[in-house]
Amino acid sequence: MTRHFVSDLGALLGRSLRHIARSPDTIITTAVMPIAMMLLFVYVLGGAIDTGSASYVDYLLPGILLITIASGISYTAFRLFLDLKGGIVERFQSMPIARSAVLWAHVLTSLVANLISLAVVIGVALIMGFRPVAGVGDWIAVVGILLLLTLALTWVAVIPGLTAKSADGAVAFSYPLIFLPFISSAFVPTATMPGPVRWFAEHQPVTAVVDTVRSLFAQQPVGNDIWVALAWCVGVLAVGYLGASLTYRRRVA
C-alpha cells in the first residue's frame, strides 16, 4: 500500500499548497501578530529594557520568530480539522492510497507556509534595523533549527487537529505556545527574574532555541545551547510524531 507514497503525497501536497496560495491571508495573519509584537517591544517597551546588546531588535527577533512558528502551526490543526469534518479524509481513507500521505501533506505544507511567514517577519525586522552579521553557514543553521522546530511543533499540532470537537478547540492549543517565549530569554535577559521563574526560564526549550539563533545571527559561539536546542526539538518531534500517528490510527480506525 505504501508503494504509492511519493505520488500520493505529491497529489495531496499540491492540493494543500493550492489552499495556501488561494488564501494568502493565513500567511499574513500568521505574520501580523508577531510583527505587531515586535513593533510594540522595539518602539514602546524596548527602550527600558537593558539587554546588553547594541540593538534591541537584534536581541528580540529570535523570540519573535518562535512566536511566528507557534501561531503558524495552529493553521495545520485548523486545516486538518476542516478536512476531517468535511468528510474528505474519509473519502481518502476509502481509496487505495498510502494513508500516512494524508498527514504528511499537511505537515509539509506547514513547513512551506511557516517558511514564508518567517521570511516576511525577518523582512520587516530588516526594515526596523535588524543587522545580522551571520555568514551563509550561520543562516543555514538558523533555517535548519527553525524548520526542525516547525516540523516538531506541527506534528504536535496534528493531534488537536485530529481530536478537536470544534475549530476553536483545534487552534486553542497554540495559545500557551505563543505565551511560552515571554517566560524565557526571548524578550529580557533571565538574570533579572526571581528565583523559580528564572529557573523555569533557563530550563525551558524556548531559551535554548532563542539563545542559539541569536548567537548564530551575531556570529557568536553557540556553545552548549545548540545541542540543548536540538535535543529539545528532536524530543518534541519524536513525541509529537508518535502521538499524532497513534491518534490518527485510532481516529480513522
Place this chain on the structure above:
Amino acid sequence: MSTATMSAPAISVRELSKSYGDLQVLRGVDLDVTPGAIVALLGSNGAGKTTLVRILSTVLAADGGAASVGGFDVTSQAAQVREAISLTGQFAAVDEILTGRENLILIARLRHLPDPRAIADALLEKFSLTDAGGRPVATYSGGMRRRLDIAMSLVGNPPIIFLDEPTTGLDPQARIEVWQAVKELAAGGTTVLLTTQYLDEAEQLADRIAILHEGRIIVDGTLAELKRLLPPAEVVYVEKQPTLEDVFLAVVGHTSATTKDGDPS
C-alpha cells in the same frame, strides 16, 4: 427473505455487529448484493445505515461478523477492497477551495490513473458541470456539489459504489438530477448500495430494498416482494391531486438542461 444468488455476490455481509460504547448500532446484519444491482438500504435516522456503509468501505472496523466486498474481506484485504469501491459519504466530501476540475484531477491522481485531465473533462461533461469546472467549488449550489461528489466517486470506474444518503438536504430539482446520475450508473453495470430515509427514493431507484431497523435487516426483497407482505391492495377511486412537488417542478421547469449549470439558487 430470499437471498439466493447465482453468481458470487458483490457485497456479502454475515452477522455483522458494531457498538459505540453501550450503544449497539448493528446487531447481526446479513445482506447480499448481486453484481450490477442497485440496493437501497432503508431506515430511519440512527438505524445504523451509515455505520454499515462505513464498515463496508473500510473506514470503520466492525466488532464482529464478516463482510466481503468485491470478493475481498473488508478487514484482512482492505487494500483490495479499496481498489474495487468508492464511497460517497453523507456530506459532499469535496474540496471547497479547489475548482471542480481540480477536485476530479486530484482523485484521478490518487487512483493512479493515466491522463487525469481527460478523465476530469469527461466526468464534468457527463454531469453537466463543464461550464462550472473552472470555478471554486465554494461557489456551487447544493445540487452541483452533490453531482461533483458523485462524479468524484466514478473516477476510475470502480465496480462497486456506496452512496450514503445521496439526496438528503437537496431541493427536488437537484434530487432528480442525482437520481438520473444513479440510474446511469446502474445502466453501466455498476453495483450500487445506497442508503436513504426517503421511501420514494428507494422505490424510484432500487432493484432491491433492504430495511435496516434496530441494528438488523428485517426485510430484504424487490419492491414487488415487499408489497406482497401486505394484504392485496384494495381498489379505491380517488381524485388525483397534484402534490406540491409536482407543482414546484412544473413551475420551475426542472427538465430544462440549460438550468443545470445555473447559479446556486
